[in-house]
Amino acid sequence: MVDQALFSSDRMDWGTPEAFYNRLDCEFAFTLDPCATAQNAKCARFYTPEIDGLGQPWPGTVFVNPPYGREIGDWVRKAYQEAQAGATVVMLIPARTDTAYWHDWIMRASEVRFVRGRLTFEGASNSAPFPSCVVVFRPGCEGPPTLGAMPAKDAPLFRVKETVDQKDNVTLNRGNGARPAGVPAGAWLEEKEINGCGPYRYWRWIEGGRRRAQYAGKAGQAKGKT
Numbered sequence: 001m002v003d004q005a006l007f008s009s010d011r012m013d014w015g016t017p018e019a020f021y022n023r024l025d026c027e028f029a030f031t032l033d034p035c036a037t038a039q040n041a042k043c044a045r046f047y048t049p050e051i052d053g054l055g056q057p058w059p060g061t062v063f064v065n066p067p068y069g070r071e072i073g074d075w076v077r078k079a080y081q082e083a084q085a086g087a088t089v090v091m092l093i094p095a096r097t098d099t100a101y102w103h104d105w106i107m108r109a110s111e112v113r114f115v116r117g118r119l120t121f122e123g124a125s126n127s128a129p130f131p132s133c134v135v136v137f138r139p140g141c142e143g144p145p146t147l148g149a150m151p152a153k154d155a156p157l158f159r160v161k162e163t164v165d166q167k168d169n170v171t172l173n174r175g176n177g178a179r180p181a182g183v184p185a186g187a188w189l190e191e192k193e194i195n196g197c198g199p200y201r202y203w204r205w206i207e208g209g210r211r212r213a214q215y216a217g218k219a220g221q222a223k224g225k226t
């Protein structure tokens with residue numbers, strides 16, 4: 001017998017397609033999946049319904065594909081709150097722009113990336129009956145989010161090698177005076193390898209709700225030394 005829930009929008013456990021997740025993981029290097037079971041967790045560190053991921057802290061770089069029931073708004077609010085506490089939270093959710101959660105919380109995110117077409121979720125044989133988007137909450141974000149599209153499947157990948165903890169890094173860089181003019185307190189450093197070259201360093205910060213970046217040189221070279 002066919003499980004009708006698999007093909008209806010009532011289903012709660014839409015597994016993230018592996019290739020879709022890998023593309024995001026290449027960019028963000030996730031450290032926590034707070035919506036999972038031991039069978040479908042995307043990260044080595046995860047929370048299950050028994051532990052209740054909604055009631056736990058979300059440190060680090062978090063990937064969230066929440067249960068798509070009425071409680072989805074609670075997960076989106078939690079993502080915003082954890083970003084205020086210093087996390088980077090990336091969510092895969094239905095692109096329902098008329099909902100209260102969209103207006104209350106997603107309008108305060110850093111970025112919305114719309115998915116072209118419909119995703120075929122893990123374990124489903126048909127594409128989803130709803131459009132999807134990826135929402136990025138960066139530390140301290142207040143929106144409005146920048147709008148974009150998920151990159152084409154053959155777009156070059158780049159991997160975040162290391163995202164330095166924002167608060168520690170600010171202290172460190174204030175301490176040795178290495179934060180250059182024009183880069184405000186609260187900025188953090190990211191180190192990336194791009195197409196096998198680098199790693200390159202970038203100062204990143206949020207200004208007026210928008211992401212800003214300044215190239216800080218190749219790691220190990222004078223410009224990038226901190």
Ligand SMILES: C[S@@+](CC[C@H](N)C(=O)[O-])C[C@H]1O[C@@H](n2cnc3c(N)ncnc32)[C@H](O)[C@@H]1O
Binds near residue numbers: 012014033041042064
């Ligand atoms: C949409 S699925 C995502 C599964 C997987 N993380 C992925 O991305 O493919 C949502 C998962 O959240 C789990 N879940 C539901 N309520 C939860 C809670 N309070 N705390 C943690 N996980 C929960 C469900 O069991 C389900 O496995």
